[in-house]
Amino acid sequence: MARFEPFLAAALLSLFAASSPARAQTPATENIQIGLSTDYVSITAGFSGADLTIFGSLENADPRVARQGRYDIVVVLEGPARKVVVRRKDRVVGIWINLESETFKNVPVSYSVATTRPLQDVTDPNSYKQLSLGAANIYMQPADDDDSPATIQEFTAALRERKTATGLYSVNVGGVQFLSQNLFRATVRLAPNVPVGTHKARAFLFKSGLFIKESSAQLEIRKSGFEQSIFRVAHDYSFLYGVFAVSLAMLTGWLGRLVFRKD
Amino acid sequence: MGIYLPIAEISVNIFVLLAMGAAVGFLSGMFGVGGGFLITPLLIFYNIPPAIAVATGANQVIASSFSGALSHVKRGTLDFKLGGVLLAGGIVGSTGGIFVFGFLRRLGQLDLFISLLYVVLLGTVGGLMLVESVNALRATRSGAAPVLKKSGQHNWIHRLPLKMRFRASKLFVSVIPVLGLGAGIGFLSSIMGVGGGFIMVPALIYLLKVPTNVVIGTSLFQIIFTSAYTTLVHATTNQTVDVMLAFLLMAGGVAGAQYGAKAGQRLRGEQLRALLALLVLAVAFRLAIDLFVTPPSLYSLSGVDPT
Numbered sequence: 001m002a003r004f005e006p007f008l009a010a011a012l013l014s015l016f017a018a019s020s021p022a023r024a025q026t027p028a029t030e031n032i033q034i035g036l037s038t039d040y041v042s043i044t045a046g047f048s049g050a051d052l053t054i055f056g057s058l059e060n061a062d063p064r065v066a067r068q069g070r071y072d073i074v075v076v077l078e079g080p081a082r083k084v085v086v087r088r089k090d091r092v093v094g095i096w097i098n099l100e101s102e103t104f105k106n107v108p109v110s111y112s113v114a115t116t117r118p119l120q121d122v123t124d125p126n127s128y129k130q131l132s133l134g135a136a137n138i139y140m141q142p143a144d145d146d147d148s149p150a151t152i153q154e155f156t157a158a159l160r161e162r163k164t165a166t167g168l169y170s171v172n173v174g175g176v177q178f179l180s181q182n183l184f185r186a187t188v189r190l191a192p193n194v195p196v197g198t199h200k201a202r203a204f205l206f207k208s209g210l211f212i213k214e215s216s217a218q219l220e221i222r223k224s225g226f227e228q229s230i231f232r233v234a235h236d237y238s239f240l241y242g243v244f245a246v247s248l249a250m251l252t253g254w255l256g257r258l259v260f261r262k263d
Numbered sequence: 264m265g266i267y268l269p270i271a272e273i274s275v276n277i278f279v280l281l282a283m284g285a286a287v288g289f290l291s292g293m294f295g296v297g298g299g300f301l302i303t304p305l306l307i308f309y310n311i312p313p314a315i316a317v318a319t320g321a322n323q324v325i326a327s328s329f330s331g332a333l334s335h336v337k338r339g340t341l342d343f344k345l346g347g348v349l350l351a352g353g354i355v356g357s358t359g360g361i362f363v364f365g366f367l368r369r370l371g372q373l374d375l376f377i378s379l380l381y382v383v384l385l386g387t388v389g390g391l392m393l394v395e396s397v398n399a400l401r402a403t404r405s406g407a408a409p410v411l412k413k414s415g416q417h418n419w420i421h422r423l424p425l426k427m428r429f430r431a432s433k434l435f436v437s438v439i440p441v442l443g444l445g446a447g448i449g450f451l452s453s454i455m456g457v458g459g460g461f462i463m464v465p466a467l468i469y470l471l472k473v474p475t476n477v478v479i480g481t482s483l484f485q486i487i488f489t490s491a492y493t494t495l496v497h498a499t500t501n502q503t504v505d506v507m508l509a510f511l512l513m514a515g516g517v518a519g520a521q522y523g524a525k526a527g528q529r530l531r532g533e534q535l536r537a538l539l540a541l542l543v544l545a546v547a548f549r550l551a552i553d554l555f556v557t558p559p560s561l562y563s564l565s566g567v568d569p570t
Contacts, residue, residue: 047267048274087371089561095379095554098371098563158562165560192274227269227507234270234502242498245322245506246491249513253329256517 031059032073032205032215034186042224049167049192052077052112056203056215058182065207066181072115072122072206073176074133075186077219079110079168080197083143086155086162102155103143109195110168111135112188114175123209131211133204135160135169167191196221270505271315277511279309284323284515291327291516292523293530294539297458297486299324302512304381304546311508313374317364318497318504319512320456321490326513327520328458328486335480342431342477346484348438349463352445353452353489360453361496368501371565375554380455382551388461389543396536403533432473432481440471445485453493458486461543 034056041052054075058066065071084107087098115122119134128137140156163169168191175187186203202216223231234241266277283305291298299320306316335341367373423437444466448459463482467473473481498504527535 044267048265085371085565087563087565089558089563095375096558096561097375101371155562159564162560162562162564193272227267230269230506234498234504234506238499238502239495241506242495242504245498245504245509246325246494248506248510249322249325249491249494250329250487252510252513252517253326253331254333256326256513256520257330257333260517260521 028060030061030071030205030207030212032203032213033057033059034075034201034203034215034217036201036217036219039218040220040222042222043190043194043196044223044225044227047192047194049194050190051187052190054186054188054201054203054217056184056186058178058184058205061181063181066178070208071178072117072209073184073186074116074119074122074204074206075114075176075188076133076200076202076204077110077112077188077190078108078200078202079195079221080199081106081108082195083107084159086159088155088158100151100155102147102152104140104156104159105143107140107159108138109197110191110199111138111163112170112172112190114172114186114188116174116176116178118173119171123206123211127209127211131204131214135164135171166193168193190221194221196223266507266511268311268505268508270319270503271311271508273310275309275311275508280508280511281515283309284512285519286515287512288327288516288519289523289526290519290539290542292520292525293527294523294535296539297324297327297331297460297483298516299452299457299459299490300381300385300455300461300543301546303377303456304550306508307377308549313377314364314368314501315503315505315508317377317454317456318494318501319509321452321458321493321497322504322506322509323512323516324452324456324458324490325487325494327516328460328483328490330517330520332480332483332487335483338480340477341480341484342429342473343484345429345432345434345441345473345477346481348427348441349445349448349481349485350488352442352447353449353485354492355442356446356449356451357453357489357493357496358449359446360450361493361500363450364454364497365500377455378550378554380451382547382554384451384455384462385543385547386551388465389540389547392536392540393544396533396540399533400537432477434471434473436471444470445489448485449489449493452486452489453496456493458490460486 034054036054058071061071083103083105085101085103087101089096090099113134128134132138140159142152160169170189170191172187172189176184178184199219199221200216201219202214204214205212264277265274267274287298287301287305290301302323303316303320306320307313332341364373367376423439425438426435427438428435444463448463451457451459451462460482463485464478467478467482468475494504
């Protein structure tokens with residue numbers, strides 16, 4: 001498992017500003033910041049998944065609350081949204097065939113969560129719902145609203161289940177760790193098939209189960225190297241790419257005969 | 264050693280692919296077939312998406328048939344005129360196949376259709392070949408002289424109009440069945456990613472009565488261009504050709520083919536055909552199981568093109 005720590009070293013924002021002499025008497029509200037030192041991450045050939053580390057800081061933290069461990073942080077890395085078709089196989093004369101399907105608009109391709117503690121211990125289900133936080137609470141909008149609610153519910157559940165099974169939706173409990181009272185580190189998982197595009201990193205701060213603040217940053221995931229060039233050529237110059245593929249095959253066949261000639 | 268396939272977008276083991284290419288190349292050298300009908304199912308078993316397995320299979324077929332056709336050109340056992348007419352039909356069939364391919368893909372039925380076609384075709388061809396070769400084996404064992412086919416015999420195909428003369432094949436036959444055969448093979452090539460030699464060769468021999476010595480060369484000639492066309496169209500319309508994957512398979516394939524050809528010379532014709540028939544049936548059986556066994560998940564996801 002590769003680590004991207006060096007690319008994403010913390011941009012520690014105004015960490016020490018909080019301890020300036022002009023400290024207000026009334027406790028200032030806590031604030032959360034995450035910073036990425038780079039706005040893109042390149043994945044290369046042979047990418048088999050990785051942990052992505054995001055650093056962040058907690059400002060104006062109340063030392064007493066922090067000591068009792070009542071600050072909780074949930075970090076989400078959400079991939080670009082796409083249209084998705086969910087299909088269900090049914091048995092027809094013994095053969096499994098895709099029959100029913102449901103199309104959803106704007107489904108995040110990936111959704112990786114890291115938390116300080118298990119999600120159910122951080123806050124109550126209602127708050128998650130209000131924040132649409134967590135894979136179970138993202139609203140999946142069906143393309144066809146006329147379908148029966150039961151069908152939509154069934155396919156929504158199947159969509160989440162499939163995404164979780166393929167590692168695109170993941171939860172890393174204990175993936176957020178406090179390095180000091182003000183500094184934390186979140187480790188989110190990138191699946192081997194992580195989509196390229198603009199990902200949004202968001203950090204949610206909870207204090208004793210209450211939502212306090214949110215901070216977000218953008219991150220671009222790109223493919224790089226030789227393989228990406230092939231991919232781009234295949235899509236942008238598809239005809240030339242086809243000609244190349246055919247020529248390569250002929251050349252290989254000709255060379256193969258030359259090398260192993262028997263007649 | 265892992266390698267990332269740019270179009271299939273998955274990481275695979277480079278040695279597995281080389282070995283797969285070599286094994287299929289060995290078999291194709293041994294039996295004188297292109298091997299597309301083995302490569303595509305093997306890639307599907309190896310979790311390559313069927314759409315990419317098919318398009319890449321077509322690309323890989325070019326290499327082996329080009330190499331084979333070169334030897335036939337040298338030996339003069341290639342009927343260019345017959346090959347050309349077959350090809351004309353092939354282009355039409357392949358274009359139709361690509362259209363059906365894209366349509367089924369949008370419908371979500373492509374994987375099923377590919378598997379069904381494979382099971383039906385491989386099952387039929389494998390079964391027929393097995394029966395024929397077992398009969399031949401029995402006949403030689405009992406010492407009976409093999410029945411020679413009467414070359415002058417005519418069937419309904421020879422009564423069709425629009426006759427054309429093919430000198431190299433010593434054939435005077437209607438162009439309708441030739442075009443039709445070419446079109447059928449072209450259709451299969453674009454949907455199944457096969458060259459179609461395993462259907463073309465028996466069809467040329469038994470239906471059109473083409474002399475056996477020019478059959479393989481002519482069939483290979485047609486296959487090169489049909490698969491080249493198929494590869495080109497798949498690359499432009501579906502972007503499903505993975506050159507990296509194709510190249511690894513070809514590299515293993517051309518090497519394996521040479522050893523296969525050597526091994527093939529030590530076995531007798533009927534034995535070879537019986538072995539090939541068993542192999543074809545095994546692939547069909549394996550694909551059929553997947554159709555009937557309850558899948559681990561009934562649900563599947565697929566992206567939709569942003570258009």
